[in-house]
Amino acid sequence: MIDTLVNVLSWGCLLGGGAFGIIGGLGMLRFPDFYTRLHAAGMTDTLGAGLILLGLVLQAGWTLVTAKLVFIFIFIVWTSPTAAHALALAAEHGKVRPLLNGDGGSGESAGEGTK
Numbered sequence: 001m002i003d004t005l006v007n008v009l010s011w012g013c014l015l016g017g018g019a020f021g022i023i024g025g026l027g028m029l030r031f032p033d034f035y036t037r038l039h040a041a042g043m044t045d046t047l048g049a050g051l052i053l054l055g056l057v058l059q060a061g062w063t064l065v066t067a068k069l070v071f072i073f074i075f076i077v078w079t080s081p082t083a084a085h086a087l088a089l090a091a092e093h094g095k096v097r098p099l100l101n102g103d104g105g106s107g108e109s110a111g112e113g114t115k
Contacts (some may be wrong), residue, residue: 010058017051020044033099034091042084047077 027040053073060066 006058013051013055013058017048017053017055020051024048030103034096035088035098038084038087038091039094042080046077046080048079049073 021044024040024044027044028037031037031040050073053069057066060069107114
């Protein structure tokens, strides 16, 4: 009975993580500018990988594999947001402007086009 519960939870986490990965990929295709695409990739990547790793931990039980998966999770949680932040800072430094609501698709920041 417990084995069935662990398997159901594990598969739920694995399928949920895969769904978040697919949703993140669709967000990369559908969102209009760099910053929203970066947000979609960064958030869903971390959550999707976390759910997949949790599903694998449930399948592995209390073994050395579980410890390795926990270290991989810590690495992903630490590096994925850091990489997304570094990309956003590099884009800002490179004068990539976010697409704003009232700019008509020109990509200019608020107040830049009115000079």
